[in-house]
């Protein structure tokens with residue numbers, strides 16, 4: 001592993017997941033610094049992963065070679081402003097922003113200088129090493145590119161995109177999409193409860209089925225997903241009845257429209273923040 005030090009500024013759900021994935025894949029805990037304003041959150045990260053923690057963002061900024069900006073988009077301007085006013089030389093630092101809806105140009109503007117910046121759009125399954133991260137960068141060295149790729153491929157699949165606009169598409173396809181799957185699982189779980197399964201059974205039944213379905217797809221890449229679905233669907237049978245109902249209620253269009261809403265929101269945030 002590289003000997004770079006990486007700091008996560010604003011270690012909440014997303015950075016916790018990335019750090020978890022990094023540790024699981026063998027990154028040295030001492031090369032990772034996690035910051036948060038909230039000491040309790042830091043105590044959990046330290047206890048779970050043994051990484052260095054601090055409530056002082058500037059200490060982390062000074063020590064780290066790579067700084068991951070991981071606060072909510074609405075908090076980013078305030079955070080960058082506080083980093084800028086600390087008078088730390090940022091010219092040799094590499095920044096990585098995981099925030100949705102803030103462009104590189106805007107981040108540089110917030111930091112008050114043209115720092116080296118990678119846009120990254122990860123997702124929370126990174127915690128298990130099952131994440132997907134989209135990456136975009138211009139004007140960084142091959143070594144920096146390799147390091148970022150090493151970090152995010154340690155949490156799952158990392159893929160570079162050619163244009164910054166593509167990061168918004170990645171949000172719709174992988175950044176936000178764990179929530180779509182959870183919503184679908186919630187709907188099945190809720191109906192199982194009304195059919196009389198208790199909470200524990202309903203949860204176990206839905207999660208095992210989701211896991212099984214995902215593993216069926218992942219372990220048999222030669223079989224299309226629609227073929228896997230067809231294999232469950234007997235002609236004139238029960239699955240056919242359910243699937244036809246979903247199709248007649250425009251599931252495909254609804255999902256496509258939802259993904260467009262996700263992209264539009266990211267574009268709107270780019271104007272707002």
Ligand SMILES: NC(=O)C1=CN([C@@H]2O[C@H](COP(=O)(O)OP(=O)(O)OC[C@H]3O[C@@H](n4cnc5c(N)ncnc54)[C@H](O)[C@@H]3O)[C@@H](O)[C@H]2O)C=CC1
Pocket residue numbers: 009010011012013014015035036037038041057070071072073075078079098099100121122123124175176
């Ligand atoms: N949660 C997700 O599934 C994904 C989130 N993202 C992006 O990741 C970023 C973080 O999202 P989450 O982790 O979900 O949010 P979060 O709210 O769980 O984590 C952010 C943390 O930053 C801390 N914080 C806020 N201001 C701070 C400051 N000035 N100094 C130190 N700590 C500070 C907060 O206490 C909080 O714990 C967002 O920009 C979001 O767009 C990207 C992909 C997926």
Ligand SMILES: O=C(O)[C@@H]1CCC=N1
Pocket residue numbers: 100171175176
């Ligand atoms: O909901 C959000 O804005 C963030 C970005 C992708 C997932 N969560």
